[in-house]
Amino acid sequence: MQKEYVFKEDSSLEHYTADAYVVRCTDNRFRGVFKHFIKHLGFEDIDAASPPGGAKVFASPTKDEDREVALEKIRLLTPVHHIRRVVLFTHVDCAAYGGSLRFNNDEEQEFEFHSSELKRAAEVIRERFPDLAVETYFIDNKGIVRVGQ
Ligand SMILES: [Zn+2]
Helix, strand or coil: CCCCCCCCCCCCCCCCCCCEEEECCCCHHHHHHHHHHHHHCCCCCEEEECCCCCCHHHHCCCCHHHHHHHHHHHHHHHHHCCCCEEEEEEECCCHHHCCHHHHCCCHHHHHHHHHHHHHHHHHHHHHHCCCCEEEEEEEECCEEEEECC
16 A cells, blocks of 8 residues: 655654653643743653543543553553653643632632642552652642642
8 A cells, every 4th residue: 555645754763761751631721831841840752641630530530441541551651761750730720620610719729639639649650650750740820839749
């Protein structure tokens, strides 16, 4: 069968070492701050997943299978890209959690909730992959807050 390219560009087939495996929400409103923070951390190559809710997929997935699928991705990629660090995010007004309305727009209550979700997500990953370092962050309209540790 003949391959007809609709777009041409060369890519290297060499594997890289990922600075981290990063999980954040699909919601792209925070793409700017996320991108700048990744650069701020000094990351060049990351492996990234963006399920709705970000770290929610580990802490309180809609279906238990979703958690297993998400963990399987880490298991698969860790040896290939020499992953040693997992970085998890959730964010303010996340639709997967019912938005800020769920917290009656109470900023403190919403942050407390996300902190406990992030801690639970980190525990799930540490339990399955004790050799990986896990960091957790909350994103809002003013920036990024580290949670835990
Ligand atoms: Zn979200």
